[in-house]
Amino acid sequence: MTSTDNDQAILEAAAAWLRRIHQGGLDPDGQRDLRAWLVADTRHVAAMDLVTRAWTTSGAIDDKGTLRPDLTRARGLRLADDRTRPHRTTRWRAPPWRPITWMPPAAGLATTLAVVLVWLWNGAVSEADYVTAAHDHTQVTLSDGTVMRLGGLTHLHVRIDPLGRRVDLAQGEAEFQVTHEVLRPFHVLAGALEVRDLGTRFTVSAHGPQVRAVLLEGAAEIRDRDTGQVLVSLVPGQQADQDGRGPVRLSKANVAQVAARQDGRMLFDDVPLAQVVPEVAARTGIVLRLDDPALGAIRVSGSYRVDDIAGFLAALARLHPITWRQDANGDYRIARRR
Incomplete structure (x- = not known):
């Protein structure tokens, strides 16, 4: 089965769940089954979000709870896409599980789906700030398995949700050993640049207007933060530098120096x-x-x-x-x- 076929199967399963919810067909056992399906894979939560919006805007689900192929193709549904990433700023919390009060069909589809999505995102979004002192060198493992090594005087913000993973580096330096996920891209934003993981270990530093990205393993793209345009693609041992919004300069990295900085x-x-x-x-x-x-x-x-x-x-x-x-x-x- 190709990744596209697998995505389609997950989307179809999400559509069937939403049809059952709309028809009021989830008893306590069904609620437990739905919760188990959602927590089994982050792609399931992403699928519920995308299918919900497809349903409410175009009626893309038929009476049997399956996606209409014509509208699926027309909308180009995928499980992760920059254009479909939701905007949310609340901090992560882990509320205890409690049964959902399912709304009967007469209460309206919009209300039902709103209840579902609030529940989905409460436990699926995490955000945190990390700040180090001058001589601190801290290692952090994120919820997706990605390992960050933070240098001194570093301040960054991490957000992980079902559709993507993002780090905003305000200042300092960090090394990222990224757990690669096709459906949830990993981005590091610093200054005017965005570093996008393609299966990677890399460092990013930001000191005032000066930004540097060094690729140690794998592959990475350097993009314009505002437009998303790919500026350069790095190979291991290369570094990209930018001062303010000036041109991006490629050069050979001093890998030994990078290792020393992390130590x-x-x-x-x-x-x-x-x-x-x-x-x-x-x-x-x-x-x-x-x-x-x-x-x-x-x-x-x-x-x-x-x-x-x-x-x-x-x-x-x-x-x-x-x-x-x-x-x-x-x-x-x-x-x-x-």
């Missing part, structure tokens, strides 16, 4: 100190100030812990003619050794 380290390979300063600020929230701008030309190499800036500066002072001190406000000042 709470900063890895530099002959990088000017002028570039190190903003990275330290982005990763730790600590400000490094150069008393002489010419010090920005100093080349930095090595692996350093993000929670030990004093150790980093001490190592730098052993290799270069500089001194450093910490101000009362917590900033570090770097000066030329006299």
Whole structure:
């Protein structure tokens, strides 16, 4: 059976359930059977949503509870589609199961279906915010099995519903080991970009207007967040960078550096100190100030812990003619050794 045939079979089953509901034919045993069918597969909930809207807008279900093939083809029903994703902002909760009071046919189809959909979505939508402190490196497993590794000073919002999975990265960096699902695409939105999973392990970072996506395994698309247009397709070992709404730049990723970042380290390979300063600020929230701008030309190499800036500066002072001190406000000042 092809995936299309399987989708059609699920849609037909959902149509039959809605016909039984409309006819008032669900006793307590039928209610338990329906609940078991819904929780067996997230696609069943998505199918109920799509079939409900197809029924109420076009009468696409016949008296026997099956989808009319002509209207199914005309509407192009699928179990997951960006255009059909519902909008909902309530937080996730797990209410205890309680029997549904089924409305008799005379109460109206619209009321019956509204009761059904409220019940479906109450237990099928989850949302959460994740915020890390400067030196935190937290691993989170989402309800779909996707694993997120969050860097320091990271803030993101996750929403998972029957029709899709979405992460809004406000700032910071995260690695995603995505559990791929054809019917529920996984999106990460950061800045003006959207990273869409195609069976993937990747990282996304957002520091101010600068966004970077690095593909470690699998495949991913970089899209325009507003239009959905595919800008580039990544292959493993590639990274995409964008400043503000400027052009997307493709380059070879420093995979070792990415791994170090996820382990709470900063890895530099002959990088000017002028570039190190903003990275330290982005990763730790600590400000490094150069008393002489010419010090920005100093080349930095090595692996350093993000929670030990004093150790980093001490190592730098052993290799270069500089001194450093910490101000009362917590900033570090770097000066030329006299």
